Amino acid sequence: MNLLDGKKCAESLIADIAKKVAGYVDSGLRKPHMTIILVGKHAPSESYVKSKITTSTLAGFDSNLIRFPETVKEAELLAKIQEINEDQTTDGVIVQLPLPKHINQQHIINAISPDKDIDGFHPTNFGRMTLGQKAFRPATAYGICKLLQFYEVPIKGKHCVVIGRSNIVGKPISIMLSNDFDIGNATVTLTHIETPRELLLDETRRGDIVIVAVGIPGFVTEDMVKEGVVLIDVGINRLENGKIVGDVAFDQVAPKCSWITPVPGGVGRMTVTALMINTLVAYQNNFNLA
């Protein structure tokens, strides 16, 4: 069993970014700048945002955090996004999800300029990603690809089984791995909540690579995967005792895996890293730097 160490990979990729940024700053340019919008007080979001800000500093970026109360009106958020879209001193914007129920998430995402959409959630970027055009790719899916690449895990020709069809993870990673460019060329099965249990098991038991993003602790058990599987655990579940676990029963499943991601220290770290890669690209686009 080998660990797909998201912390180690992240540190290496962030160091590469920091080196490039230092070069740009030496040549007289301003630093890349990331803006985060956070609505309300949601404990996990506070922790994710902290992680993004800390990492952006390590990458050599400037950042600012804009907070709104839980009761903010959709129109106020839209106005702020418009202002950021037009602000030449910021390269990328993240509206931390989830948003309160009274706000239409899609309205907010659609309002972000595709050029500043470092989350890769805007329909323009999602469409471009799907079609194989230049695009900001959804950060978690992109981070998983970067992690597999870093450890030189073969993807081409493999059977990949994705569990969960969310717009932010399951759907984009399925598309990216099945595409005929980048890291793709896998054969992908996308399973979800309506997949009958027997069919799910048939698929996961023969999958070379299994990616799980369902948000249920212990969802993937030892009997569900084959010997030598590559297992990517996207889950982040907070137990009552405060411990963070993924969607995989790690202790029983890990011995069967050729590669497995830990939680924490796996995909979560790579999500943040992918956001930094996207921010750097947004900045390079702004200044016409190759």
Ligand SMILES: Nc1nc(=O)c2c([nH]1)NC[C@@H]1CN(c3ccc(C(=O)N[C@@H](CCC(=O)O)C(=O)O)cc3)C=[N+]21
């Ligand atoms: N607009 C938007 N963009 C996002 O990228 C976004 C979002 N909304 N909403 C929630 C998810 C989740 N997410 C994570 C960020 C950091 C860690 C992370 O740093 N995890 C560490 C530590 C986890 C901890 O200790 O809390 C780890 O897994 O090792 C994980 C997950 C970004 N998301």
